[in-house]
Amino acid sequence: MNLDNIRIVLVNTNTPGNIGGVARAMKNMGLHRLYLVEPRQYPHEEATWRAASAGDVLDGAVVTETLDEAIADCQFVVGTSARGRRIPWPLLDPRKCAERIDGIADDQQVAILFGREDRGLKNEELQACNLHLNIPTSEDYSSLNLAMAVQVVCYELRMLLAADSVPATEDAEWDAPFTTREQMELFYEHLEQTLIDVEFLNPTAPRQLMARLRRLYSRVRLDEMELNILRGILTETQKRIGKR
Template identity: 80%
Template sequence: MNLDNIRIVLVNTSHPGNIGGVARAMKNMGLSRLYLVAPRQFPDEQASWRAASAGDVLDAAVVTATLDEAIADCQFVVGTSARGRRIPWPLQDPRSCARRMASASATEQVAVLFGREDRGLTNEELQLCNLHLNIPTSADYSSLNLAMAVQVVCYELRMLLDAGQLPASEDDEWDAPFATRDNMERFYQHLEQTLVDVEFLDPAAPRQLMTRLRRLYSRVRLDEMELNILRGILTETQKWVRKAQPQDVSGASGAEDYTPKTK
């Protein structure tokens, strides 16, 4: 994918603030080519203010009088559409459409068209497109701000670009090895003895307490550092229990002494 070959085209934008918002959304995701077809107000201070640190995208924006001028050199054109058409046209969601655009952008010029804030693109403008893109929304409120719509499309392109750099799972870049089964069993024994020491667990009527605690910690997948922290807490708890007991029974619990190996 070549983001430099993908342009965002805004048609007859009525509010300059929306142009600035679009510029900011584009820069967030690494796109820089903005085309403005007959904007109502541009350049404008509101556009610059809304763009925040994306002023360079605004400064480089290409303003054209007609849509034909904006897409004349493009080989693949996508039009955003919020409603069904009498004559069906190839239609995809942003994720599927992003894959098509990414593939085309490797060797072709790609344009993504966004229409007017109040009524979108006309039928004639949509007929200039190779593909229509529809952003799924709730039926209760389907109206999207222009910058939001651009952000959704640019985000899907960004995700494709960064796909190989992101961790494949939430555990790929963990900072400590996960606890072994043997160490987990030692932790459960330590936990059970501590709960007995603080009189939270009655050995004569344990019910299902330890089973439920095993289920709880199994869902989490503790790493060795986290396990050390928990066992350290248990050890300190047992020390306070022993201090509170009469001297002649202070060692009666027989609990395993444990020194946490935390950094």
């Protein structure tokens, strides 16, 4: 997928601040091509302020008088839509939609359309689309802010690109090797002896103390550096009480 082949098209945006918010959301996720179809007020200082460090996206925005001009050269057009339109259309959530675009935006031009803040896209605009996109929401309040909707869609595109660069597990970027079973057993022996030395553990009535400590350190999964720290504490403790 080449994000440079994907344009975000805002149709008849009413609030200039939203245009700025969209520009920032796009740049944060690596998109740059913004089209504005007949915006009510643009350029506007509120747009510039909300764009923050995405002024270059605003500067490069293409303003057109009609939707047709904005998407004439596109091979694939997606329109954001509320659900329940009269004529059903292929409808996907942002994740599935991003997966569809992934295969197309290698070498084709893709447009993603976002409608007016209050009324969305008109039926005839939606009928220019190959696919409709719906962002899942709470039934209590389903109207997303325009820039938020763009953020979610661009985030899903980014997630596809980032699949390799974001850690897939919590351990991926750890800076020390995790301990082996053998190291842990030596630690438990050392811990148990120290607890006996400090007379916290009575070897003739040990109860479940060591079992509980094993469960604790198993869950946390120590790395070697942490293990060295703990063993250092035990060794020093033993020295202090004259057992080593």
